[in-house]
Amino acid sequence: MGHTAKLKPDSMNQDEIFSSFITLAIIWQVRRFLDTRNRIPQWDRMLQRFWIVNVSFVILSTAIDEDFPLRLIWLFALAAITYTVWLIKDNQSARTLLIALAPFMFFMAISKIIQDVFPHFAKAHDDFFESINGFALFWLIGFFIVANRQKKAQVKIDEERALEAEQRRVIEAKKQELEYLVAERTAEITRQKEELELALVELKSTQTQLIQSEKMASLGELTAGIAHEIQNPLNFVNNFSEVSIELIDELVDEQVKPHRDTELEAELLTDLKQNLQKINYHGGRASSIVKGMLQHSRTSTGQREPTDINSLCEEYLRLAYHGLRAKDKSFNALFSTDLDSSLGLVSLIPQDISRVLLNLFTNAFYAVQQRQKQGGPLGYHPTVIVSTRCVNKEAVITVADNGTGIADDVKQKIFQPFFTTKPTGEGTGLGLSLAYEIITKGHNGTLEVESKVGEGSKFIVTLPG
Template identity: 60%
Template sequence: MNWSDGDSYVSIGIAVFLVNQVRKILDTPTRLPKWDIYFKQVWLSAFVLMALGEIFPDPWRVWFWLIVFGAVAYTTRQLRELRTARTILIAIAPYAVLIFVRDVIKFLLPSAYEVIQVYVESATIFALIWLVTFILIARNQKKALERDQLEREKEAEQRRIIEEKKDELEYQVSLRTAEITQQKEELERALVDLRATQTQLIHSEKMASLGELTAGIAHEIQNPLNFVNNFSEVSIELIDELAEEQAKPERDTELEADILSDLKQNLQKITHHGGRASSIVKGMLQHSRAGNGQREPTDLNALADEYLRLAYHGLRAKDKTFNATLSTDFDKSLGTVSIVAQDVGRVLLNLFTNAFYAVQQRQKIQKEPGYQPTVTVRTSCENHQAVIRVSDNGTGMPESVQQKIFQPFFTTKPTGEGTGLGLSLSYDIITKGHNGTIAVESQEGQGTTFTITLPA
């Protein structure tokens, strides 16, 4: 064996290049760490075989390339799932076969090798070019795979981040849901409390309006009771007079007839005024309790007149110095209207009470000479609707107050004198309970007019 043979160093160089490329492309230090310890030293077998070739006549390059190709083939088989491993096999196969055949022929048939040497060397060059080309292809494949792997890792990282965000959002949603559920429960409890408070306030407002009625009812009911007492006393006197006449030996039948006629008239008047007192009491009872909600044909003129006088006398019971002019203009053609009498009566009482309060305040505060407090009630039938107008010449209201006058708990009265629910409840009774309308017109310092319309 001649150590100075250039082919020996070329073979070792190619083997080292091939092993290094395979290790880099297939990443054997990471994928096959135990095998890589031996695989990277496979070129040392060349020096061993070369040394043995000096002692024994042996084609050492044949065995060397068998070792190299065998080591590469074993490596690619272990990593056969990789696309680059298959490319490396394709790259090495022509060169490995050609080198093996060349060295065998050269060792066994040296004369024949001299004949085909030129062709073999040309084929070796092409095989080497093939090897280098596919090694480069394999490296490009590895880079592409690394890019794909990097993209997959990025996608995996993005998915991981998305999953973390999703979990975090789900956790936040669960927390928010728990907070909303708690707030809902708190709101439901608050709503229950609010409804209870509303019921109490409505009851308070009803009792307040009932209080306004008390003094007026006492005054109104006193008149029919006085008539009943007076006619009862007169009737007793007439009965005594009739008894005396009947006890006489000579009875005056005409006088007895006149006395009986007077008694009949007195009893009729007692019945009339008793019925008047009874109707007042009945109205008070209807006002003090919730009705059945049933509409009944009602004389709006009589209802308005009765509550107007009750409201007036109720205020006079508190302030004996207060006097006002009550002006009524009732449309007699209006007839009866189907309403819930106690509810509409409560609305009218509220409007009348506010009207008397407004004229009383103007009288007290402004003290205008010649000012006469006046509350006017008019009824009419317009466009198949019953219309009630309640007007006063009191303090009036600015535009800003008119816009809020029907809002719950809004009041222009001082603290302790109003609940702020009277007009709000009145609005609901007329609009929701009777499908009507209620509107206000006012000029500050001049007076106010409330207009109620009801389907006739």
């Protein structure tokens, strides 16, 4: 170039070499500041090799014995930084950093080129170039502070976003976990619901069978009692029929005699009439027993009708006793009634109340039978007493026995379905439950029990008049 700025290789301006290596520090600071390793890893590897450019320009300057290539390194560094910012142009702190570095690096390169190419001009305007470089330096410092603040703010925002993203991820994971648990629980509940529905269907079927079994057991006891009870009137009918036939034969014989005894004929006719009256009475008795059995076995219509409770009590007390006697011929018991004649007719469902009475009477006889088998006290006589009263326009039926009695803890469960104190095969546990339902829900009455273990029990039925 033919001016004093030219240097020999062995006397190269050490300041220019040092200045060129400042660009390496700037490039390193830019990489660190903008975190190019994570943001743009491929380009970061190129920036890492910028030292090769520096060394190449130093070697070139040494080879041609000129500082000019070292001036251009600032422009190369500025171009590399500009491209870096363009790659992450959405980052505000990167743009601010470019605004901070560009004037300083540009003026550094231009001023050094002018000093090298136009040394006289540079020397004449040395103050101007120093002012510009000083301004660029202050500009660099000021905008670097701004960029640093923006970076911190951006880091905070990124951290908040990362935290929010992590929270969303956790929430999403929890949501998926909850959805899975809900789906699993829903499937489990659905399965349990189906199992319960199936169990309910089976339970209803079993309950229907047990209720039918209880009715059939009750009907069996009734039938056994009726078979024994109906035998008496049938015996009377047969006996008086035979006697009546004999009386008719005597009357016919008397009528064919030449000398008829009118007084004997009148006496025979009187006896015959009395026999027929007794046959009619006992036939009616047998008919009423059969009618009671049919009413008991017939499905309840739910229709109330005026009914003589006293007659029902007498009828079913005998039937219950003879029903138990049909199973155990050795069993004997005393039973009596104390019936209020002023009770009159009570509006009720006869079939249902007959089932209640038969159940209560059967249980009473069963209790005294068990106490007798257990070896009751000396002189013990199994006894069942049934009484009726009219109290405050309500019909009160009391069934008392001197049987085994009921413990307090059992009394609390005695009206529960399927609860029984009888051995397996002797009871369904539905008799008292059905009786309680019929009295309380079917007739709006009450069914209560009083009992002491070893002394007996008393069942009290109250029916509205």
